Amino acid sequence: MAVGGGADTAGVRRLGRLYATLRGCDEGVLFFPLFTLLMADAGLSTAELTTLLMIWGGVAFALEVPSGAWADTFSRRRLLASGAVLRGIGFAVWFLWPAYPGFAIGFVLWGVRSAISSGTKEALLYDELTALGAESRYTALAGRAATVAMLTMLAASALAAPAFAFGGYGLIAALSVLACLGSAAAALALPERPRVRPVRENGGVGAYLGNLRAGITEVRTDRRVWHAVLIAAAVPSLSALDEYGPLLVRDLGVSTAGVPLVIAALIAAMALGSMLAERWRATPAAVGATIAAAGVALAVGAGAGRVWGLVPIAVCFGLLQLTRVLAEASLQHTMSGHTRATVLSVSGFGAELGALGVYAAFGAGSLWLPIAPLAALCAVPIVLVGVLAHRWLPAPAAPGGAAAEAA
Template sequence: MVSLFEKCIRESEGERDVSEGTSLAEASREHRILIWKFYLYRATLSEGFIYPIITLYLLSRGLSEGGVGLVNGLFFAGVVAAEIPTGYVGDKIGRRNSLIVSTLLMSISMFAFTVTGSLLGFAAVFVFWGVALTFRSGSGSAYLYDMLDERLDTDEYTTITGRGGAAFLVTSAVTSILGGYLYTIDRRIPFVAAGLITGSGALVLLSMPQTEQYAAGEGGEAFSARDAWHTVRAKFLAPELRLFIVYTALLLSIPELADLYIQPIVVDAGVPEAWLGYLYAAFMLLTALASYNIDRVRDAVGIGGWFAVAPILLAAVLAGMLVEPWLAIPGFVGMRIVKSLSYAFRGQYLNDHLPSLGRATVLSTASMIYGVSFVVFRVGGGAVADTVGPELAIVALAVVVATLSVLLQVVGTPVRPSD
């Protein structure tokens, strides 16, 4: 008798029924509407109302700069602590239901900002916010991939993820500008607006179906904690994932570090603080354009080709700020484009190498590892920035990562073809 764990692993290794699939261009009207609902859901995830003002808001509520750093660190602590448990919950209750839970909790966290005024209170809100995020970190990718596997073609994952990312970024651009304006009226309004737009995502999700496995009652009930542990252990020890996760964690840690210092760097380069909302909107719109056309990048170089050059490209676009301060602006645009495309290609690659049952748990475990890497880079990079300045710290670490990426490609194969 084949155990559920063995079934999951065989499924990921190609021992499942293979269908030709239907391309996005040939999709039925019903399936096109479903994809547009996914784009709408992605748009509701935007918290653009608070992007340009959240640090200012925390300072206005009495937190010091050190306190701001502390509560942001606790956000990642919540993410790391909750990733695996909430990924398992997603596999138990269904990916769509897990996304609904995340949406509602994220909305509550936005509203909580308006009634909190102490360091301890904000610490609790940021931890809660981080935990809320984890209910979608693995389930969101798993839900889309399974929907495509059942209704269209998983080869469309990158294209749809890219266009969904574009919807998210365009919404973020518009709401960032509005958030800056609303903040001048009442500092709490941007958080109320963010909570409302996030909460509306639950209504969109309720109009979307469960995946067939969960709709038929064949999903979570059969997936035990023991199955989850065996699936995670087997997949993370597999050669197609272990080096890839290390490689991409290093790559993605650079933009996660640099994001902390965009505001002071561009202000030092001559951008007035009043223009930051518009600058962030421009960043997001240009990134959205690249994200929407991600299928062209994939067709041109492939996922393996992209990850071979991405670390070097990232270091190159950031290095300009050491030559001329104003080059930080196009450098950050390039960085955000590399970040957006890399996240989408990472999702495609991971899903291609995972079984359906247990997918959310494994993806959440991967997210936990990425979160640890981001914390290390933010804390360590922050210490380096205090010593040599943020510009040199970011560029130096980007060069180190680019060098390590070349060495990893020499000693191994970070990106392997799907079975």
């Protein structure tokens, strides 16, 4: 069924608006550009901050694949809403208990939310589009929603400086909790059709275990899916360096007061990258070259050691965001679909594993090197992923055998 009738077109537009609202609330958190500074101001060292990031990544890592099977078994809307509420509680704990244990509790709750959300919202969008006969619109809607998310993050980053000046970390925490509640409301407003189960599945634990096995088996036995999973995992894992963004910006010579504004500029570059996704050539060669170019830009910017290096760093962030959308869309179109959230969560599991590697490398490297040289060294694996993407990504094809529709 093509998206040609009025009902289908209206359904796609409504779905796109609600999904973009969800993504916007997810990213419109004023804590993002300041939480590492909150922890530094509380007396934590870079090594201690790294252990907290590893706790965050470790929790998400441990729950990633099981949560994907949950999303293939239970209501995805409710899972997304629950995760948003948990993250809001974590932000409140950070403000009420600004010490290492309080920060750890907040990161545990955020890690649970990350696992629940990873793959779940994307699977919900793709399956709802498929039900409308509009799966070829996935890259366009996902890219536009990512743009909204980045622009909302940009607005939050721009507001962080005056909000902090007016109300300190207390106001930042309150507004961040409100954003999480908005995300929960948007998740519950999304449409969700009942999913068809295989005859052997009756729901509950049996359905959960069956979905878990089926998703892992598809990744393990289908070489095209396996390669798409690896690339879709590698790009966001290397993007984990953005958690050190405020420290990197300050290391390049920007004052603490100016850090949120520079972070806003970096987010604007990421928004532009998302906006370009639906028009960018999605061939393996183009995606691979784009990833490699991001690595080169990072090496130049971080290696400069001066404020002007932020320009190529912004280019790197934008290109990584662009390829993140393209790699995830390639995986969506490659997999079979019955256990979509589980397969996406396997990719998310790989991303969390890679992020843990990045955190460990930064934590160990910070004993000998400043943040900027460490960031420059991350260019090497980024370029390598670009080479592998050229070799491994499947050629773009219309999903489900349907004719591709112009975005």
